[in-house]
Each structure stands twice: as structure tokens, then as C-alpha cells.
Amino acid sequence: MNERMIEIIKLLAEKDMNVAELAEHFHVSSRTIRNDLHTINDWLLEKGLEPLEIKRGGIINKSENFMAVTDILGEMNLMTYHMSKQERKRLASALLITTPGYITLSQIADYLMVSRVTIINDLDGIKKFIHNGHLEVISQPNRGLRVEGKESAKRLFLMKLSNGNKENDVLSKYLPIQAGNQVVIRKILLEQEANHNNYQSDYSFESLLLYLGIMINRNMQGEYIEVQKHGDNDKYLMAQDILKYITQYCAINTTQDEVLFLSHILGGLRYVKQAYGNNDAIKIQMMTRRFIDAISQELEMDLSNDYEFYENLSNHLESVFKSDASAFPETAVIQQVLEDNPEVVSAVNNSLYTITNHLNRELRQIEIGYLVVHVCAAIERKKNKEVAFHVIVVCHAGVGTSRLLLERLKQHFNFQVVDIMSSHEVGRLKPDQADLVISTVELKDCPIETIVVSPLLGDEDYIRVGNKVDMLRNSRHLPSRIETTKLTAKGLMEKLNPVIHELAPEQEAELTRGIRKVVREYFNQTIDPEEDIFSPYLHHLLPPSHIQLDVECKDWKDAVYQSALPLLKWGYIEERYIDAMIRNIEENGPYVVISKGFAIPHEGLDMGSIKVGMNLIRLKTPVEFGADEDDPIRYVCCLSAVDHKTHLKAFFNLVNMLKNPAFKHKLDEADTPEAVEKIIEQYELSLG
Structure with a gap:
């Protein structure tokens, strides 16, 4: 703790004060006081005392034993x-x-x-x-x-x-040199180790915890890493994901250079082999789809087309299945979201059966809170893509970070960005220049409504930006300003990727990197390394050679076997993978049935899968899988997955297409594998 935090404790021991009063007393922002209070709470817990409760409106509630803190302060001499x-x-x-x-x-x-x-x-x-x-x-x-x-x-x-x-x-x-909730940071690291399949030695893990504590403390003091050189680094994506959640749950800002430096730190650590295989990854992804369908019905709002929602929620639920309930710490952000969104809380509670049926335990309130945050973020993305507010982006860390923030905003909001500037320039702004200023630092004397966000835009930021837009629209009757859709670097690459994959599969990676670099430079945008991971579309994984029609099968086991046989023949899977799929369904039931008449059998990532691939069969006579109203099954699509992500886009698109009765009807009418492939491609590309 620093001197101000000690003074805050002394003041609270003497009298009742709220966040706003403390901010005025110390001449700092309310957010700074809230950050100080979070650090104080960590310290109180270490000393065996109950933490302060920060309620809505900045009211601070003290426990009965809070006065014991003065004795401890006296000992800190x-x-x-x-x-x-x-x-x-x-x-x-x-x-x-x-x-x-x-x-x-x-x-x-x-x-x-x-x-x-x-x-x-x-x-x-x-x-x-x-x-x-x-x-x-x-x-x-x-x-x-x-x-x-x-x-x-x-x-x-x-x-x-x-x-x-x-x-x-x-x-x-x-002289504590670290900040941030160590329980939260540890949870984030454990999740990202699993997501990126990079498991550190115990010493390296503790070193990384130490670095992140120091980084958070320095960022809270306004100190950021100097400009870093870009270069090939296979730990960049892991660093990006770690900081994405650190900024969200530890209430700090960060920069692209922070991500680059963290990737260098990660590159210097020692790693051990994967401690265990995650046989539940695909099962959890299927369960995630069911939860999203259920929550969409509850809210009467279709969230099934939000791929980022699906991907983020899948990753989060993997951590729920791997961790016990105590791994999810209470945070002020979660509590605020729960208080502000009672209708979403109710919808999530009504949809929990899709998760608890597989988890075999009840979820704690804090675990439900994390789910509510993901849902609220998806709602804001959906709602605010329709609102073209004029905004100005203010960033404290240079053009590169400004561009990173700008690209992330454009991914989730239909904003018209009218200017990008540094914080010292805001004094020249006029009130009518924009509807909103989005900044990575606190601004003084800005004549336009302002909101402070992290450059990496976590779920908390999406929610807060969306709430701010709602407030502005309702209070000032701003026009919605639906802008004409503009060509973007990302949109162009989404159109080019399938063409590259089809015309030059052997040179796909090299061509994609080269074309992406040229496109990004033309649009004057920074390269997002995450886009170098190409996720094939469904029609890429199901060419005519991977489709067989009117196959004779005696029962569901034979259908699973027949759907997998071509993948075994072509070297996508080992023979043990087929036995494992059948055993999986026997032990866990027909959860592989993802739509009426359609099943997608699979197994874990370490059960004999060699290459990512699919093979689809249409049965001459449908068979029963024991899936109640979704029986009988006419289509069986065997999936071979090799990691958490490569197959995800194809699976996501398949589930959305199966919700369309016209798509299923055309599949039924198709008389050749070539016709099926064209139907899949036509409907998949129409998803946008």
C-alpha cells in the first residue's frame, strides 16, 4: 500500500466517507479511489480482516472488526x-x-x-x-x-x-511493489495456460505472477513500457489474452507495447509438457451453444450470431469445468453488473440447466455473475452496432495504441470516428465536434461527454460504453446516424481468405500473411496477429470427397463408425478415435445431437485426432440415437479437432445454419456430394 491508502484507512477509521468524498479529499478521480480500495481490501484479507464493501453510489460499508486495522497500522513501523x-x-x-x-x-x-x-x-x-x-x-x-x-x-x-x-x-x-488481486491474476493465468496449451514450471509461473503484480502497480502510477519492436513471437497471442482479462478485472489501462513486452517475458520462461488432456473442450463448446440458445429465448433477443460471445463464453466455461467454485473471486465490477441488470440475471438463472446438467454441481452466485458479464457484453455489442455515434478517440500512448483501440471499437460498435488525438489536445475541442470522447486516460475540462476504457476493450468496457451511449441517446435525443457500411481491412480479408484457401492451399499461410500485410498498410492499420490463425469455414472442411449420401447403417454405433471411416483412411484420425467416440456417447448420452436429425460425434483432443477435419454422411434410413424429440438422426458429421480454435468457426456456422429449415430441406433434396457442398457454401456465406 502507498501513503494515500494508509491515509484512507485512517480516515475511514475516524468517520464514514464515500468514494466521491475521498476523491475530493485527495484531489484524485473516483476510479483511483476505487482502485485504492480494492488494494486495501486485498491487504485486509491478508491480515485476516473483513474487506470493505463498496456499494452502489460509492457508499463504503465497514465491518465490525474494522477498527482493529489501526492496531495493525501501528505495527507497520x-x-x-x-x-x-x-x-x-x-x-x-x-x-x-x-x-x-x-x-x-x-x-x-x-x-x-x-x-x-x-x-x-x-x-x-x-x-x-x-x-x-x-x-x-x-x-x-x-x-x-x-x-x-x-x-x-x-x-x-x-x-x-x-x-x-x-x-x-x-x-x-x-514497500509493496505489486498491486492487483493475486487470486484473480492467478485464475487468469491458469485459464490462459489451458487455452494456449502452454504450461509453465512452478518457478516460471510464480515469476510471471510477480511481473504482472509489478506491471499493474506501475500502470496504476501512470508508468507504461516504452516502445517495443515488432517481431515474430509465438507468445504474442497468449500475452494479448492475459492482458485482455487483466485490464478487465484489475481496472487498469494498458498498451500494445505492454503486450509486446509481456510476450518477451513469456518467451523467456520455462515450459513443461501439457499436464493433462482436455477431453471436454468440444463437449463444452456444444454446451455453450445450448446455453446461448436458451438465453436468447429468455431475453427474446437472438445472440447466436455473435461469434466473439460464443468463443469467449466457451473459453470461460472451460475454466468453470476445470476449477472449483473458489477460483472465481468477488470483484466490484461483477457486483455492479449484477445490480444494474436484474433481467439478465434472471434469464441466466433460467438457462443454467444447460450447464449444470453437465457440471454435476450447482453454480455459486459469483460464477453466475461472470456469466452475466459475458451476456451483457454480447447484448451491448448487438445493440450498439446499430448506433453510429460520432466519437473522438484519445490515447496517451501513441499512434500505434490509438489504432489498436480504434480497430477494436470498430469491431463492436457502429461508431463514426471523427478524430484521434492525444490527451493534451482536448483543450481545443468544441462541444459540437462529437457525441462522445473515448479515452484511455482521465481527462480534465473536456467539453464533450467522456468515458475511459482500456485499449484492449474487455467485456466491462463494452458494457460501460454501451451504457454511456444509451444514456446520451435517451437524455439528449441524439440522432442514430446509421452510416453507410464502409470497406474495412478485416472485411476484405474475410472475403479473400476463402479464395486463398481454395486456390492455393499449399501456400495458404504464406500468401495470407503477405496479402494481409499489404491490405493493412493500405488501410493504415496495425496488424492483428490473432488473424494469422486461419479458421476454415464449414465448406472448406466438407468438400465433395468428405460427403457420402444414402449410406446404409444398422444403428447409431454403425453410423458413427461409417462417418469416421473416410477420416481414418485419409490419416485424419487413428482407429482408437472411433472407439473413443462411441464410448463417449455411451457414457455421456446423445449430447452430440445438435439439431433435429443431425449429430456431430467427436472425442477429446488427445484421443487420436491427427488433423482438423470433418466427414458428413446422409443415412439411407435414419437411426435412433436416444435423443428423444431430435430422433431419428439422418445426418452424422464426424469431427476431428486438434485444438480449441481451428474448427470453431466451422462448428459455429454449422449450428446457425441448422436453425434454418430451408437449409435442411435443401440438404434432403440434394442428389450428389457436389450439390451438398454448394448448398453448404451458399448458406454459410449468407451468414455474413
Whole structure:
């Protein structure tokens, strides 16, 4: 905790104050106070005390034992501990690096509870110690000392300095250099290890936790990583996903350079082999579809076409199945969303049977809260794609990060961006220049309504931006301004990808990268490495050779076998994969039936699948799968998946197409595999 947090505790011990009053007292924003309160709560929990409750409207409720905090603060005094010279050097070095601007020798001496002469005697050793970390101590007459150097060097130095933040370490006791809820951060890392199939050694995992704690603390102080060089890094996507959720649940902003530097950190860690296979991945993806269908019915709003909703929710539910309920910590964001969206909470509760039937346990309230956040984000994306507000984007970290934020906004909102500027330029704005300013930093004296977001735009940001747009539209009667759809880099690549795949499959990866680079440069946009992962469409995985019509099958087991046989022959799967699929249905029931008359048998990622692929058979005589009203089954499509994502677009499109009775009718009428392929391609491309 810093000095302001200690003062907040003292004030709250003396009298009742709300967030707004604390913000006014310390001359900071309400968001800064909320961040401080979250850190204070982490500290209170560590000390065995109940955390503060931050209620709607910024009201702060204290527990009955809160007054015990004053006794603990009294014990946090360096006077009670006599440091060695080495400990003074480490603590003074950390104090120099983490202090914004200059700090005097007297201030250092006061903090360490030693004489100024002692610090003067230690100074040469402190400077040399910091110099070894590729940093320099600069002295300015009448101002004091400060550390000069790259932010990356400062963080690496603090990591080395922290000594693992052991309980008996003087640095961790008297100058915490980390921030953020460690339980939340640990949960995020565990999820992303599984999603990216990159499992770190215990030492590397703890080192990464330490770095992220330091990063959050530095970001909260307004310190960000310097410009990083772009380059090939196979950990970029993992870094991007980690920071996506860190910014969402730890209430910080971040930049593209932060993502790049984290990817370098990840690249330097040690990894172990995958600890376990995730045999439930595809099963959970199917369950996710059922939940989305159920929630769409409850809300009377079709959310089934939101691919990002489907992908994010699938990833989240995987963590629900792998973790116990305690892995989902309470956060102020979750509680606020639950309070503000009672109708969504009710709809989620009414749809939970699609999850709990497979989970074999009840979900806790906090787990339901996380589901509500995902649903609310999907609602806002759907609603706000129809609202073309004029916005100005303000970013503190340069053009590259501005472009990253701009692209993410355009993915989810039908905004007309009229200008991009830095924070110091907002003074020249006029009230009629835009409807809304979207900024990555707090702005003072801005004449236009403003909302602060993370450059990575997490679910919390989508919800808050959507709420702001609703408020503006309702209060000021702004025009909806439906703009003419414009050609975008992403839209153009979505049209080109299938053509590249069909005409040059052997050179697909190389051609796609080259064309994407040219397209992005033409549109003056940064490259999104995530788009380098090409997810084939359904008609790519089901060419005529992978479709057989009017196949004779004696029962459902034979139908599964016949649908898989071509994939076995062509080397997509091993023979054990077929037995595993049949055993899966025997043990788990006919959940593979995803629509009336249509089944998609599969098995886990480590049960004998070699290449991603599908094979579809239409039975001459339908068979029973034991799927009640969805029986009998006429179509069986065997799926071979090799990871969590490559097959996802094809599966997502297939489920949406099967909801269309005309699509099924045309499949029934088709007389050749070529005709089936054309029908699939026609309907799939019409999905948009």
C-alpha cells in the first residue's frame, strides 16, 4: 500500500466517507479511489480482516472488526525493525525507482527511519546497485534524486529486487511493489495456460505472477513500457489474452507495447509438457451453444450470431469445468453488473440447466455473475452496432495504441470516428465536434461527454460504453446516424481468405500473411496477429470427397463408425478415435445431437485426432440415437479437432445454419456430394 491508502484507512477509521468524498479529499478521480480500495481490501484479507464493501453510489460499508486495522497500522513501523545495510540498500533502491519524480535524501531517511547521514553513507552503494540494473541515479540540486532509464529495465530490476516477496522480506513488508488481486491474476493465468496449451514450471509461473503484480502497480502510477519492436513471437497471442482479462478485472489501462513486452517475458520462461488432456473442450463448446440458445429465448433477443460471445463464453466455461467454485473471486465490477441488470440475471438463472446438467454441481452466485458479464457484453455489442455515434478517440500512448483501440471499437460498435488525438489536445475541442470522447486516460475540462476504457476493450468496457451511449441517446435525443457500411481491412480479408484457401492451399499461410500485410498498410492499420490463425469455414472442411449420401447403417454405433471411416483412411484420425467416440456417447448420452436429425460425434483432443477435419454422411434410413424429440438422426458429421480454435468457426456456422429449415430441406433434396457442398457454401456465406 502507498501513503494515500494508509491515509484512507485512517480516515475511514475516524468517520464514514464515500468514494466521491475521498476523491475530493485527495484531489484524485473516483476510479483511483476505487482502485485504492480494492488494494486495501486485498491487504485486509491478508491480515485476516473483513474487506470493505463498496456499494452502489460509492457508499463504503465497514465491518465490525474494522477498527482493529489501526492496531495493525501501528505495527507497520520501521522503528520496530533494525535493517542491515544490505536491506537498506534494497529498500532505498526500490523507493527511488517507484517514486514519481524526485525524492530527497531526507525523505528517504524519514521513510527508512534512519538518519540522513546514514543514507549519505549508503548512497554510493545504492547508485552502484541501481547502475547494475542498467539504470542511473540522477541528482538535481534543490530537487533531489531520481532514477533514469527504460521502464522495462525498472520492472526487471524490481523483479530481481523483490526476492520473491517472501513473507519475512523487508521489501514486501514495508514497500509493496505489486498491486492487483493475486487470486484473480492467478485464475487468469491458469485459464490462459489451458487455452494456449502452454504450461509453465512452478518457478516460471510464480515469476510471471510477480511481473504482472509489478506491471499493474506501475500502470496504476501512470508508468507504461516504452516502445517495443515488432517481431515474430509465438507468445504474442497468449500475452494479448492475459492482458485482455487483466485490464478487465484489475481496472487498469494498458498498451500494445505492454503486450509486446509481456510476450518477451513469456518467451523467456520455462515450459513443461501439457499436464493433462482436455477431453471436454468440444463437449463444452456444444454446451455453450445450448446455453446461448436458451438465453436468447429468455431475453427474446437472438445472440447466436455473435461469434466473439460464443468463443469467449466457451473459453470461460472451460475454466468453470476445470476449477472449483473458489477460483472465481468477488470483484466490484461483477457486483455492479449484477445490480444494474436484474433481467439478465434472471434469464441466466433460467438457462443454467444447460450447464449444470453437465457440471454435476450447482453454480455459486459469483460464477453466475461472470456469466452475466459475458451476456451483457454480447447484448451491448448487438445493440450498439446499430448506433453510429460520432466519437473522438484519445490515447496517451501513441499512434500505434490509438489504432489498436480504434480497430477494436470498430469491431463492436457502429461508431463514426471523427478524430484521434492525444490527451493534451482536448483543450481545443468544441462541444459540437462529437457525441462522445473515448479515452484511455482521465481527462480534465473536456467539453464533450467522456468515458475511459482500456485499449484492449474487455467485456466491462463494452458494457460501460454501451451504457454511456444509451444514456446520451435517451437524455439528449441524439440522432442514430446509421452510416453507410464502409470497406474495412478485416472485411476484405474475410472475403479473400476463402479464395486463398481454395486456390492455393499449399501456400495458404504464406500468401495470407503477405496479402494481409499489404491490405493493412493500405488501410493504415496495425496488424492483428490473432488473424494469422486461419479458421476454415464449414465448406472448406466438407468438400465433395468428405460427403457420402444414402449410406446404409444398422444403428447409431454403425453410423458413427461409417462417418469416421473416410477420416481414418485419409490419416485424419487413428482407429482408437472411433472407439473413443462411441464410448463417449455411451457414457455421456446423445449430447452430440445438435439439431433435429443431425449429430456431430467427436472425442477429446488427445484421443487420436491427427488433423482438423470433418466427414458428413446422409443415412439411407435414419437411426435412433436416444435423443428423444431430435430422433431419428439422418445426418452424422464426424469431427476431428486438434485444438480449441481451428474448427470453431466451422462448428459455429454449422449450428446457425441448422436453425434454418430451408437449409435442411435443401440438404434432403440434394442428389450428389457436389450439390451438398454448394448448398453448404451458399448458406454459410449468407451468414455474413
